[in-house]
Amino acid sequence: MRIDIITCVPKLLEGPFSHSILKRAQDNGLVEIAVHDLRKYAINKHGQIDDYAYGYGAGMVLMIEPIERCINDLKAERTYDEIIYMTPDGEVFNQQTANQLSLGGNLIILCGHYKGVDERIREKFITKEISVGDYVLTGGELGAAIVADAVVRLIPGVMNDETSALSDSFQDDLLAPPVYTRPAEYDGMKVPDVLLSGHEAKIAEWRFEKSIERTKERRPDLYEKFKKKY
The missing domain is CATH 3.40.1280.10 (SPOUT methyltransferase, trefoil knot domain)
Known part of the structure; x- marks a missing residue:
């Protein structure tokens, strides 16, 4: 390009x-x-x-x-x-x-x-x-x-992990879910157990649910578009 x-x-x-x-x-x-x-x-x-x-x-x-x-x-x-x-x-x-x-x-x-x-x-x-x-x-x-x-950033090869761009906010009229990194516990706040489970299907389900929840709360206009499509 x-x-x-x-x-x-x-x-x-x-x-x-x-x-x-x-x-x-x-x-x-x-x-x-x-x-x-x-x-x-x-x-x-x-x-x-x-x-x-x-x-x-x-x-x-x-x-x-x-x-x-x-x-x-x-x-x-x-x-x-x-x-x-x-x-x-x-x-x-x-x-x-x-x-x-x-x-x-x-x-x-x-x-x-x-x-x-x-x-x-x-x-x-x-x-x-x-x-x-x-x-x-x-x-x-x-x-x-x-x-x-x-x-x-969407051109193939630009991102080190090309799946990263596909999970960005707005790709499916949804905001991205919360993300966490080390440490697993900080000031009494813990990373959700499902993210530490290693169970890919359950993690994907959790992320999808959180995306819907966050979009509904913060961008109701996008949530309405998402509902009409899915």
Whole structure:
């Protein structure tokens, strides 16, 4: 998989892709993540990539030409499964979307900034619009990092134990069950006996029951979705 991220503040993305699982995935050749500075595609020598919005109002808008140039350069090199725009009015990102995107080969993620991008970019190039929640960030960079992280960890070979991703929260519209490690007793609190039993079937049953219990208590909206499916 290759993920190309278009941004006007590339340094914001240096940290997330330089450590832990995302770094190992790149080092092992399982994914390639490239960050593209939109200012390299500016319309003039002053590095201009934005302008005032038509129709009054505060805030700047990212211009058509720099974004179009960058996207066209990328598309000339390879075919992309999705061209994603990070925006507060996109569909809210969830585990099902991450699963779907992880099955693709190449993605472009365009980071919004200021008041967003000229609407004609969205109409001409964008195939999917994603929001990471009902709030507004300074730009789409942190959201792009979230999407990349959630997608890359699902690629076969990225996780040391591939079954780990399958037991994450939201995979079946359920939250993950409680987890424990050593010591078996701490400050009078004991690890549930079933987890120490070595009985795989009973442990699986306990985890499933706890997932349902936790989801019903903490995310009744997800619990209702789970009930309808099962």
